[in-house]
Amino acid sequence: MKIATWNVNSLKVRLPHVLDWLAAQQPDALCLQETKTEDTGFPFDALAAAGYRAIHNGQKTYNGVAILSRSEPEDVLRDIPAFADAQKRVIAATVKGVRLVCVYIPNGQAVGAEKYEYKLRWLNALQDWLADEIARHPRLALLGDYNIAPEDRDVHDPVAWQGQILCSDAERAAFRKLACLGLRDAFRLFDQPEKSFSWWDYRAAGFRRNLGLRIDHILLSGPLAERCRTCLVDTAPRRLERPSDHAPVLAELAD
DNA sequence: ATGGCTTGAGTGTCAAGA
Numbered sequence: 535m536k537i538a539t540w541n542v543n544s545l546k547v548r549l550p551h552v553l554d555w556l557a558a559q560q561p562d563a564l565c566l567q568e569t570k571t572e573d574t575g576f577p578f579d580a581l582a583a584a585g586y587r588a589i590h591n592g593q594k595t596y597n598g599v600a601i602l603s604r605s606e607p608e609d610v611l612r613d614i615p616a617f618a619d620a621q622k623r624v625i626a627a628t629v630k631g632v633r634l635v636c637v638y639i640p641n642g643q644a645v646g647a648e649k650y651e652y653k654l655r656w657l658n659a660l661q662d663w664l665a666d667e668i669a670r671h672p673r674l675a676l677l678g679d680y681n682i683a684p685e686d687r688d689v690h691d692p693v694a695w696q697g698q699i700l701c702s703d704a705e706r707a708a709f710r711k712l713a714c715l716g717l718r719d720a721f722r723l724f725d726q727p728e729k730s731f732s733w734w735d736y737r738a739a740g741f742r743r744n745l746g747l748r749i750d751h752i753l754l755s756g757p758l759a760e761r762c763r764t765c766l767v768d769t770a771p772r773r774l775e776r777p778s779d780h781a782p783v784l785a786e787l788a789d
Numbered sequence: 790a791t792g793g794c795t796t797g798a799g800t801g802t803c804a805a806g807a
Contacts, residue, residue: 543806544796568806570797595797596805641807681807700807733807737793747807779795779806 535630535789536561539677539750540771540782541638541733545569545600548778549577551771553584559768559784562604563629565636565677569598576600591625598622599636599678603629617659624660626667632758632787633671635664637678645702653681657708664715668755676717676753679780684709684719688748690729700749717753720765720785732767733780741772752785761787 538561542548545566556564564586569576572592581588581602591612592598599622601607607627614624623638637660642653668674682705686692695701713719721730731746740746754762765785772781 547796568796641805643805643807698807735793735807736795739793749807776795 535632535787536784537563537565537632537634537675537677537752537787538782538784539565539567539636539679539752541567541679541750541778541780543568543570543778543780545577545598546571546575547776549580551774551777553580555768555771555782556584556586556602559782561784563632563634564602564782565634566600566602567598567636567638567679568596569600570595571598589625589627591622593622596621597638599625599638601625601627601629601634601636603627605630607634614659614663617656617663619656623656628671631673633667633674635667635674635676635678637676637680639678639680639682641681642699642705644699645697650699654704654708657705661708661711661715664712664717668715668717672755673757674717674755675758675785676712676751677783678751679749680709680751681749682706682709683747683749684751687728688731690731690745690747695747700747712753716756718756718759720752720754720759720762721748721767721783723759723762724765730767732783734772736779741777750780750783752783754785758787763788
C-alpha cells in the first residue's frame with residue numbers, strides 16, 4: 535500500500551501536476567493540503583476519471599484538506615473533535631484498514647505572534663485527540679504539512695533558523711510528543727540523503743540552491759512502522775513549470 | 790537589504806505562506 539502527502543498550494547492551479555503524479559506513482563491514497571477552495575470548486579470529476587475518490591474539508595482562499603483514494607474511504611471525519619476552529623485543516627478516513635489522518639498544521643507566522651499561540655494550542659488539541667484516535671485505530675498514519683522541521687538536519691541553515699518559526703523549541707517539543715503517542719517518522723526509519731527537504735522558498739531560487747526545510751511528514755503507529763518498506767520525498771514535481779513550493783512525500787507499506 | 794515569489798481576492802494592492 536502506497537500512501538502520500540502533498541501540500542499543493544491551490545488545487546485549481548496544481549491539478550495537472552496532481553493528475554500526472556497520481557498516474558506516475560499510483561498511490562492507494564494521497565493526502566492534500568492547501569486546496570484553497572470550497573467543494574464547489576473541487577475537481578471531483580477529473581479525479582474520478584483518474585480512478586480516485588475524494589473527500590474534502592475545504593474553505594475559500596485558505597487552508598483546505600482532502601484525501602484521494604482508489605478504494606472507498608470509510609468513517610470520514612472532518613476537523614478535530616472538541617476543538618472549535620474556523621480553519622479547515624483536518625480530514626480523516628479509513629482506507630484499506632488504515633486510519634489516515636491528513637493535517638495542515640498552522641504555520642505560526644513568527645515565534646510569539648498570536649498565530650504562534652494558535653499553532654501551539656492547535657498542536658495540543660491534535661495530540662489529545664490522536665491519543666484517543668490511536669486507541670481506536672491502532673493502524674494509524676498521520677500525514678501532512680506539519681510546518682515543523684523536527685531537527686537541525688531537516689534545515690538547510692540551522693544557525694540562521696535557530697529558534698525561528700518552524701524550528702522553535704516549543705514546536706519541536708510538540709513534534710516529539712507525537713512520538714510519545716507511538717508515532718514514528720517514516721522518513722527516518724531509513725537511511726536518507728543528507729539535505730533532504732520537502733519545501734523550498736519560491737524566492738531567491740530556493741529549490742535550485744536546495745535551500746529548503748523538511749516540514750512535510752508521514753508518521754506511523756507501531757504496527758504500520760513495522761510494515762513500512764520505503765519513504766522518500768519526490769522532488770520531480772518541484773522541477774515542473776509553476777510548481778507547488780512543497781514536494782510530495784511517499785511511503786510504501788507491505789501488505 | 791526582513792526582501793526575494795506565488796496564490797486568491799478582485800481591478801487596488803494586500804494578506805498569507807514558511
